Amino acid sequence: MTTESTLVDAALRSWKLGADRISKFFAEQTEEQLQRELAPGRNRLIYILGHLTAVNDAMLPLLGFGPRLHPAWDDIFVKNPDGTAVKVPSGEEVQRAWKEVDAALQTHFAALTPAQWIEKHASVSVDDFAREPHRNRFSVLLSRIGHMQQHLGQAVLAEPRK
Amino acid sequence: MTTESTLVDAALRSWKLGADRISKFFAEQTEEQLQRELAPGRNRLIYILGHLTAVNDAMLPLLGFGPRLHPAWDDIFVKNPDGTAVKVPSGEEVQRAWKEVDAALQTHFAALTPAQWIEKHASVSVDDFAREPHRNRFSVLLSRIGHMQQHLGQAVLAEPRK
Numbered sequence: 632m633t634t635e636s637t638l639v640d641a642a643l644r645s646w647k648l649g650a651d652r653i654s655k656f657f658a659e660q661t662e663e664q665l666q667r668e669l670a671p672g673r674n675r676l677i678y679i680l681g682h683l684t685a686v687n688d689a690m691l692p693l694l695g696f697g698p699r700l701h702p703a704w705d706d707i708f709v710k711n712p713d714g715t716a717v718k719v720p721s722g723e724e725v726q727r728a729w730k731e732v733d734a735a736l737q738t739h740f741a742a743l744t745p746a747q748w749i750e751k752h753a754s755v756s757v758d759d760f761a762r763e764p765h766r767n768r769f770s771v772l773l774s775r776i777g778h779m780q781q782h783l784g785q786a787v788l789a790e791p792r793k
Numbered sequence: 794m795t796t797e798s799t800l801v802d803a804a805l806r807s808w809k810l811g812a813d814r815i816s817k818f819f820a821e822q823t824e825e826q827l828q829r830e831l832a833p834g835r836n837r838l839i840y841i842l843g844h845l846t847a848v849n850d851a852m853l854p855l856l857g858f859g860p861r862l863h864p865a866w867d868d869i870f871v872k873n874p875d876g877t878a879v880k881v882p883s884g885e886e887v888q889r890a891w892k893e894v895d896a897a898l899q900t901h902f903a904a905l906t907p908a909q910w911i912e913k914h915a916s917v918s919v920d921d922f923a924r925e926p927h928r929n930r931f932s933v934l935l936s937r938i939g940h941m942q943q944h945l946g947q948a949v950l951a952e953p954r955k
Binding site: 633640749776777778788 | 795797799800801802804806807831832835907908910926927932940942943945946947950
């Protein structure tokens, strides 16, 4: 492997490690446990997984991979706080969507060359990108890895204290 | 910038973003607030910042930059849970150490070439590294960025609900 492909490989391993920890943590929760709040007045676990799914789903168009799988979920899990949506998908639906989105992303990730990783993402103009070349696909990847870790760190706090 | 240096630059920006968010969050806490638990029976904020400082401090020898600045802190903030140490440094001491460690790390980070980032870290043998070239400095960097995000996600939950 070249230096650049080794660097990309490290980030893709980091993504997979984080996503797999999330899959494992949530797969172990019952439907009832998914309805539990992190703390009184805080988000429920199902909201956190829906939020992670919606934010990652938005990476499909942002990285130029294609349309979102669940465009309607932004309203439920990103734009509005927990407890305000009239109808929230079931735990089973959210778990399935999480896995579908992650599988789609990882397939697209694996197909990019290092040179494609440092191309601009879809939310920055050509002019802005010329001035700010750090607004590339790779930065989005790293940012979303951090986002997953941040919310996983919170989700594990909902576990009963041993 | 070359592809490889753009990839490294993205990760260093991600580090700086995460570390700066932590500095800002903790700088806004009073000594009293630092003693607050995340939730009953959970870690105090001061323990989280001490933990992040100790784990990042250990990157100095792990990445070949030199000895640790606070070797004794592993016992207080990593090997033992919160509430067990006889004497814990004050909030002011922990805040100062956090900044010193981060400044030292960022200075060393900036001096590495992309080829040096994919060299082995100090905890893997030459033989193991030949088989597992992903056990490199860059992977340690990404892993610790995730570690910071995970604990920052938890720390913000200690903020009173607005």
